[in-house]
Amino acid sequence: MDYQTILATICAEVQPLLSQGKVATYIPQLAKVSPRHFGMAVYCLDGQTFSVGDADQKFSLQSVTKLFALALAFSREGDTIWSRVGREPSGSPFNSLVQLEYERGKPRNPFINAGALVITDILSSRFVQSDIAILQFVRMIADQPNIDFDATVAQSERETAHRNYAIAHLMKDFGNLHNPVKTVIDSYCRQCSITMSCAELAKAGSFLAQHGTVPWSGAQILGASSSKRLNALMLTCGTYDAAGDFAYRVGLPAKSGVGGGILALVPGELAVAVWSPGLDATGNSLAGTYALERFTTLTARSIF
Ligand code: DON
Numbered sequence: 001m002d003y004q005t006i007l008a009t010i011c012a013e014v015q016p017l018l019s020q021g022k023v024a025t026y027i028p029q030l031a032k033v034s035p036r037h038f039g040m041a042v043y044c045l046d047g048q049t050f051s052v053g054d055a056d057q058k059f060s061l062q063s064v065t066k067l068f069a070l071a072l073a074f075s076r077e078g079d080t081i082w083s084r085v086g087r088e089p090s091g092s093p094f095n096s097l098v099q100l101e102y103e104r105g106k107p108r109n110p111f112i113n114a115g116a117l118v119i120t121d122i123l124s125s126r127f128v129q130s131d132i133a134i135l136q137f138v139r140m141i142a143d144q145p146n147i148d149f150d151a152t153v154a155q156s157e158r159e160t161a162h163r164n165y166a167i168a169h170l171m172k173d174f175g176n177l178h179n180p181v182k183t184v185i186d187s188y189c190r191q192c193s194i195t196m197s198c199a200e201l202a203k204a205g206s207f208l209a210q211h212g213t214v215p216w217s218g219a220q221i222l223g224a225s226s227s228k229r230l231n232a233l234m235l236t237c238g239t240y241d242a243a244g245d246f247a248y249r250v251g252l253p254a255k256s257g258v259g260g261g262i263l264a265l266v267p268g269e270l271a272v273a274v275w276s277p278g279l280d281a282t283g284n285s286l287a288g289t290y291a292l293e294r295f296t297t298l299t300a301r302s303i304f
Pocket of ligand 1: 062064094157256283
């Protein structure tokens, strides 16, 4: 498959879309990024890599880190995590509080903010600092020791994290947050501020395309069954209340973030990461989603 030509085609096709998305503004530091960026990278399980555009430029991973936090928590705690967080799509925006009250503080899934805060709480009980544990995990699976937090983004989010504080306090009241609210929010904001390039992100995610095993090192992060389960969660919940539409258009398990990044997997073949900071109304990268839609069309690769 000539992935390089396909990426170049997609890069040309998305240019008119780059002015249509809106960068996230509720975290002021993210509002400073130009929506005109576009990068895309493919990491094949045999080690071949392909990239186009701004694929080597670092961006704020934001909610894409929820996938790595979940993988770390699932690898350490196993199925016990499901007593604290569900596995159903929410059908609500990623930062919504509405269901939490009805459902007595148990978030629908680990990829909405409420669920991610529970995962951070679980990791905070297990590690001295959950954010450092996630950073080290990500450095290991990306094979890149230079991956780091962006302290300015983390501080910017901390100062405006009113909704996340509200979510955390509500869950604390229901007994579903074991550590202090401030500890969990601080760790979560640092975790979300991790920066990576598309090339690094595709490599970092590749273990989930290879049944839980890191392709280049053979290290087993998750068993094949657990990896299948995380892929299923990505498909049903990884792009928030747009997960149905994303599955319809793209047909791959994926995880997005408000920094404009999306990681998607073709199980058994490759991981693909895309970055374009302009978002659609659901908080997913507008050009990034289109790029992945074109990728599965042009390569005839999807899980369906
Ligand atoms: O908690 C927040 O709102 C951000 N740190 C992350 C949100 C996010 O990326 C959701 N994405 N679409």
